[in-house]
Amino acid sequence: MGEPFSEQAPRMPAAPARSVREANHHSRSGADPFREPEPAPGRASREENVHLRSGTDLFTETRSREAEAQDSPFRAAREALRLQGPVVTFPDGARVVLGNDGGRPIHRGTVAVRGPCAPSREELMGPGLTEPQARALDFVLAWFGHPFDSVTSEPQSGAEPRWGAWPLSGTTLIAALAHWKQHEPEAFDARLGRLGFDATALTLFAEDPRMIAALARAGRERGAQRAQLETLVTHVLRPMLDSCAQAETAVDAPGGLFASARALALLFHAELRFGRRGVTRLVTLARERPEPPVAGEHAGERLAEDLRATGRSRDAFEVWRILTTPELADPS
Known part of the structure; x- marks a missing residue:
């Protein structure tokens, strides 16, 4: 069965035949099919990111002199952020501890979607x-997303x-x-604007551990969290539902496939x-058996089976x- 969730890869020269047991590292007796593969010998795990030595090269300055000269008015504000190993300390004493993903500084986050520091229902x-x-x-x-103050990188899009x-x-x-800047300019300036943060040069700032820490701390602001949610709904979810x-009948209209x-x-x-x-795959499965109000859920069961059959056991488990x-049960 073909892989319905990724672009078709170009053909490659045939590799020497291997047994099913050799090809599938989960087929060994006692192997956990939902466990991430162990890192190769001598290679640090992606989770080993909070015990970095002070002074490690990962957290040294990498920006060119030309880049620093262009934003010299903001240099003093940036230099007020003290960088010691993976820890960035702000002038008011707040701290952000960075991690490491493929040699790039990241922040895995500390503010959960549900909790005292998150937006209300x-x-x-x-x-x-x-x-x-x-x-x-x-x-x-809450279950599959990230904390509001997480900052990671996407290697496939140039970090x-x-x-x-x-x-x-x-x-x-x-x-x-x-x-966020439009609705709360003072809060934006206090966290990012005074540092010269330019959203049009994200890749450049992603190389600066201090700016990664500043963006992470910004995610702890309630206004920034609301901006994340507003943008998610207007730029991602509504266009997806419209598609x-x-x-001209909404897919989540009363009595619809995904109501x-x-x-x-x-x-x-x-x-x-x-x-x-x-999304297209899931909707296609639902329309093959349009039985409201459970068509979407039946499609989910078939999607989970597709994922399991194509080796995506972890994703299949999330669907299940x-x-x-019981959190998503219809109100009685």
């Missing part, structure tokens, strides 16, 4: 979400930073920062994990968590 529904949409988004972000709970990158990240409409919170969570998860290709959680 009312704020989550602020961008105009319906109750089922809000419940679905809350579940997907472009990815920020926040979804997380956002590229044009959506720029839109979120612009939204699934048929005969329930559980079915919507399946859609949101497919967008988060696989992008539009995964959505299908079986």
Whole structure:
């Protein structure tokens, strides 16, 4: 069965034949099919990121003199951020501890989607979400998203930073920062503007550990969190739902294929994990057996089987968590 969740790869010369047991590292007796493979000998695990030695090359300055000269008015503000090993300390004493992913500084996050430092349910529904949409988004972000103050990088897009709970990158990240700046200019300036943070030069700033730390700390601001959610809804989720409409009928309309919170969570998860290709696959499965109000959930079961059959056991398990959680049960 073909892989429905990735672009077709170019043909490569045939490799020497191997047995199924040799080809599948999960086939060994006692192997955990949901466990990440161990790092190769001599190679640090991606999780080994908080015990870096002070002074390691990863956290030294890498920007050119020309780049520093261009933003000299902001240099003093940046130099006030003290960098010692993986720890960035701000003038008011706040600290951000960075990690390492492929030689790039990142922050895995400390502010969960659910908790005292996160937006309320009312704020989550602020961008105009319906109750089922809000419940679905809350579940997907809480279980499969990132903390609001996470900053990671995307190697496939030139180490472009990815920020926040979804997380956002590229044009959506720029839109979120612009939204925050427009609605709370003083807060934006206090966290990023005074440092010369320019959303149009994200890759450049991704090389500076101090700016990564500043962007991470910005994600702890309630206004920045609301900007993340607003941008996610307007730039990602609504266009995705619109693309699934048929005969001008919304896919999540009452009585539709994905009207329930559980079915919507399946859609949101497919967008988060696989992008539009995964959403298209899920909607196609639902339309093959259009049996409202459970068509979307039945499609989720078939999607989970597709994922398992193509070796994506971890993704299949996430789909089953959505299908079986009591958190997404219809209100009685």
